Amino acid sequence: MRRLLVLVLLIAVAVGAGAAWWLRAPMALRAGLDATQPLELEIEPGTTPRGVAQAVVQAGFDTDARLLYWWFRLSGQDRGIKAGNYEIPPGTSPEALLHKLVRGEEALRAVTLVEGWTFRQLRAALARAEQLKPDTAGLSEAEIMTRLDRAGLPAEGRFFPDTYTYAKGSSDLAVLRRALHAMDRRLEAAWALRASDTPLKSPEQALILASIVEKETGRAEDRAQIAGVFTNRLRVGMLLQTDPTVIYGLGEKFDGNLRRRDLQTDTPYNTYTRPGLPPTPIAMPGRAALLAAVQPAATRALYFVARGDGSSHFSNTLDEHNRAVNKYQRGGK
Structure with a gap:
């Protein structure tokens, strides 16, 4: 009986000491976790809790790795720590550090892909993106699409x-894959909402038209009207005669000045010389352009011209259009 009592007392003392240490440990560690600037902490997959504690110290925290390790262990959450790249701000407490690691709150960067950009501009943005692994560097467009499981599809x-x-440290291919799947979803959703009388035959044609609408639109309120003009032209078999497709077909030859000879030089993208839509999209359309392509404004207009302020003037007849061109492009009245 006496031995049992002694054992109980020893356990109580040990538990009490452990509890006291548990309460004091964050205070003992806190000073060591202070820093004057954010520190980067990288935890590789498969790292043990002891390895995590060592990684914290190696990242620049002035603390005892063994003490930190045991604090992780006694928290009961040591096995929940997730691999990743973390940015730890100054003054982070051990509680906050453990919380961040268990929740997997990695340090995130961001890259913005802009409506109307070409694939070349998209690649340039990814190449400039901070700490994004350039796995596509040196790959051709076709090779990139093969890596994305879309072999043969234009990018x-x-x-x-x-x-x-x-x-x-994420791969630029991972960002591209997310953007690719996002476009798949947006295009599918837009196609499901297409007007019953659309002349477009497939989601791919909707994507191509949307890219043209994206490049032609100066003001958002004109987008559906511009889509309506191109839709009307497709219905009656008129040439689309849209400058952005010609410019796209010129590629790096375009010097910022579109000349008459450019409009007369035949390429697969010259909609002044070839009927119908070009063979591929010419840029990345946003959601509004996708919807405009499949739900164009109900209009009789077959022409439009830029007013010079970002808006467009729409005309039903060629005579009206010529007068508008004379007024807005040539300074006439």
Whole structure:
């Protein structure tokens, strides 16, 4: 009986000491976790709790790795720590550090893909993105699409313009894959809402038209009207005669000045010389352009011209259009 009593007392003392240590440990560690600037902490997959504690110290925290390790263990959450790249701000408490690691709150960067960008501009943005692994560097467009399991599909226009966050060291292919799937979803949703009388035959044609609408629109309120003009032209078999497709077909030859000879030089993208839609999109359309392409404004207009303030003037007849061109482009009255 006496031995049992002694054992109970020893256990109580041990528990009490452990509890006291548990309460004091964060205070003992806190000073060591203070820093004057954010510190980067990288935890590789498969790292043990002891390895995590050592990684914390190696990242620049002035604390005892053994003490930190035992504090992780006694928290009961040591096995829940997730691999990743973390940014730890100054003054982070051990409780906050453990919370961040268990929740997997990685340090995220962001890259924005802009509506109307070409695939070349998209690639340049990814190349400039902070701490994004350039796995596509040196790959051709076709090779990139093969890596994304879309072999044979043109890359132009296939990625949805948006802001994408990523962890430090992520692959640019991962960002592209997310943007690709986002466009798949947006295009599918838009196609499901298409007008019953649309002349478009497939989601791919909707994507191509949306890219043209995106490049032609100066003001958001004109987007559906512009889509209506192109839809009307497709219905009656008129040439689309849209400058952005010609410019796209010129590629790096375009010097910022579109000349008459450019409009007369035949390329697969010259909608002044070839009927119908071009063979691929010419840019990344946003959601509004996708919807405008499948739900154009009900209009009789077959022409439009830029007013010079970002808006467009729409005309039903060629005579009216010529007068508008003379007024807004040539300074006439």
